[in-house]
Amino acid sequence: SAGIVGFHNIGNTCFFNSGTQCLMHTVPLIQKFVCSDEWMNDLNYENKIGMKGELAQAFAHLAKNVWSGQFSTITPSNLKCVIGRFRDTFSGFDQQDSHELIYAMLDGIHEDLNRCKTKPILEPVEGDGTDDDEKAVQAWNQYKQINDSIIVDIFDGMFRSHLWCPNCQSTTVVFDPYRSINMPIESPHRKRTKVIYVPFDFAEKRRTLSIEFLESSENDF
Numbered sequence: 001s002a003g004i005v006g007f008h009n010i011g012n013t014c015f016f017n018s019g020t021q022c023l024m025h026t027v028p029l030i031q032k033f034v035c036s037d038e039w040m041n042d043l044n045y046e047n048k049i050g051m052k053g054e055l056a057q058a059f060a061h062l063a064k065n066v067w068s069g070q071f072s073t074i075t076p077s078n079l080k081c082v083i084g085r086f087r088d089t090f091s092g093f094d095q096q097d098s099h100e101l102i103y104a105m106l107d108g109i110h111e112d113l114n115r116c117k118t119k120p121i122l123e124p125v126e127g128d129g130t131d132d133d134e135k136a137v138q139a140w141n142q143y144k145q146i147n148d149s150i151i152v153d154i155f156d157g158m159f160r161s162h163l164w165c166p167n168c169q170s171t172t173v174v175f176d177p178y179r180s181i182n183m184p185i186e187s188p189h190r191k192r193t194k195v196i197y198v199p200f201d202f203a204e205k206r207r208t209l210s211i212e213f214l215e216s217s218e219n220d221f
């Protein structure tokens with residue numbers, strides 16, 4: 001079925017396959033690359049920090065194969081090769097981090113499709129907390145003068161940072177762009193304790209048991 005396609009492992013590429021599969025099933029992104037070829041109008045061959053359109057084209061080619069309904073498995077070697085030339089970290093066949101791969105892929109596609117051919121030097125936009133709506137729009141428009149692509153349209157947003165000085169009592173508010181948010185996944189806080197089990201029949205042997213429970217749990221022993 002279209003979209004239900006496995007990737008062959010071409011080394012220690014579990015991180016690459018899983019990260020790429022996430023992007024292959026990010027619906028707004030896939031709609032841009034599979035349902036339309038308008039992205040080709042944005043190919044930026046002049047961007048010095050891009051891949052001359054190679055990464056965007058390799059991603060689009062793989063996406064169309066994944067969603068064509070013609071394959072059950074695919075070897076994504078071409079995309080792996082291209083991202084390896086764009087980022088040395090992924091050039092070999094060592095295990096890497098999936099999140100870093102996803103971010104590098106999005107960054108590379110963004111640079112290949114960046115509609116901004118020239119990037120002006122701009123002053124930072126700062127507010128005082130009373131004009132957030134105005135400053136947020138101004139900061140976003142300024143950001144789009146340097147970074148403007150399909151990737152920005154789908155993934156990018158802004159953090160509001162608020163700084164208050166206790167000495168002069170001044171307030172500064174800035175809006176910083178982001179493409180991903182790192183959120184730590186904590187394991188449940190658990191405790192382990194030892195309990196001595198004393199049988200009702202004293203003739204039986206006592207036993208020492210190890211019991212694990214959540215720290216927030218209320219347990220009576």
